[in-house]
Amino acid sequence: MVTRFLERSEIDQMLAQAAAEHGYSFDELRRMAVNGTLLEPDLRDLWLIWASEPLAFSVDSDD
Amino acid sequence: MTTSHPLSVAFAAELQEFLNAALVPDTHVDVIETDDSIRVVPHDSLAMGKRFFAVADTHAHQLLRVEYKLADDPSGRFFRVLSSTFGLYVSVTKGVPVPLVRVEYERSQTPSAHVHFHTSSALLGWDYGRAGEPFRREQSLHFPVGGARFRPTIEEFLLFLDRERLVDTWGTSDWKARAVTRQADYEVRQARGVARRHPRTTAEELRSIGWTVVEPPGAS
Numbered sequence: 001m002v003t004r005f006l007e008r009s010e011i012d013q014m015l016a017q018a019a020a021e022h023g024y025s026f027d028e029l030r031r032m033a034v035n036g037t038l039l040e041p042d043l044r045d046l047w048l049i050w051a052s053e054p055l056a057f058s059v060d061s062d063d
Numbered sequence: 064m065t066t067s068h069p070l071s072v073a074f075a076a077e078l079q080e081f082l083n084a085a086l087v088p089d090t091h092v093d094v095i096e097t098d099d100s101i102r103v104v105p106h107d108s109l110a111m112g113k114r115f116f117a118v119a120d121t122h123a124h125q126l127l128r129v130e131y132k133l134a135d136d137p138s139g140r141f142f143r144v145l146s147s148t149f150g151l152y153v154s155v156t157k158g159v160p161v162p163l164v165r166v167e168y169e170r171s172q173t174p175s176a177h178v179h180f181h182t183s184s185a186l187l188g189w190d191y192g193r194a195g196e197p198f199r200r201e202q203s204l205h206f207p208v209g210g211a212r213f214r215p216t217i218e219e220f221l222l223f224l225d226r227e228r229l230v231d232t233w234g235t236s237d238w239k240a241r242a243v244t245r246q247a248d249y250e251v252r253q254a255r256g257v258a259r260r261h262p263r264t265t266a267e268e269l270r271s272i273g274w275t276v277v278e279p280p281g282a283s
Contacts, residue, residue: 001079002106003072003094013098014109039203041162041181045114045148049102049130054171055146058203 011050018046064093068101070142071133075256078131081245085221085238086127087117102143115152119232126160126184128153129217139274141252143168149217149223150179163229166215167205175208176214203243218242231267 009062012026020028022043032038033047036056066072075094082090105128108114115126124281132145150165162181169175181202187194188198208215222242224230233239258265 001076001092001094001095003066005096006099017085023206040166041179041202043149044167045128045130045150045165048148048167048169049132055167055169057198057205
């Protein structure tokens, strides 16, 4: 089991990179996560575990 | 490395031992500590970007996501799962793995524990239409499961995959027995939490079955 320490800035950088891979900016990812419109499973899991703000209850917004 | 969350790290070590028994050999987790909590994630998932565990060597198309965010209580007597996600993913054509079923837990969300079924249901769409509501995909619904205190565990999830024959190849022969033991331990931990949260009800219930329970000074 490997243990290491990460700074908040490193985590935000990781989230920003993941967001970019899905075509979003970090701010767009954050907005979707907190207003309940983040539907992409990979990004939901990422936000759920790594973000400092809770993942909001999501609702479909693209239907 | 010293940690501010020794109980959470101990949980991670025990989880690794269990996953090692249930999944392919040499299943490892990484513990990433931040200023307020720890994350338990598959080994090298940060560096390699592969946030999955292999289920079995012979089933390369099936992948398991198991990730936790935990923190020790300031009292140092117990730890809390702040959020978690686990699910079965399938890589159909060796491409990007897609989820089949996921269990999300976010302590502050309602419902805090819920399942997302990544399937489609024409009947669900029809029903929403009958109610004058826009179409919703089944995967976007949050099926509640047990609440924060009695949410599904990774042990239950793996036993579900086995029982429903979604996964038929496992690690050691005793992994199911370990899962059942760990589930029992979890229920005891949760019972302790319930007692702390509802001390008066707990005392009343104990008295009703013959126990003598004395309130501490200053109990409200």
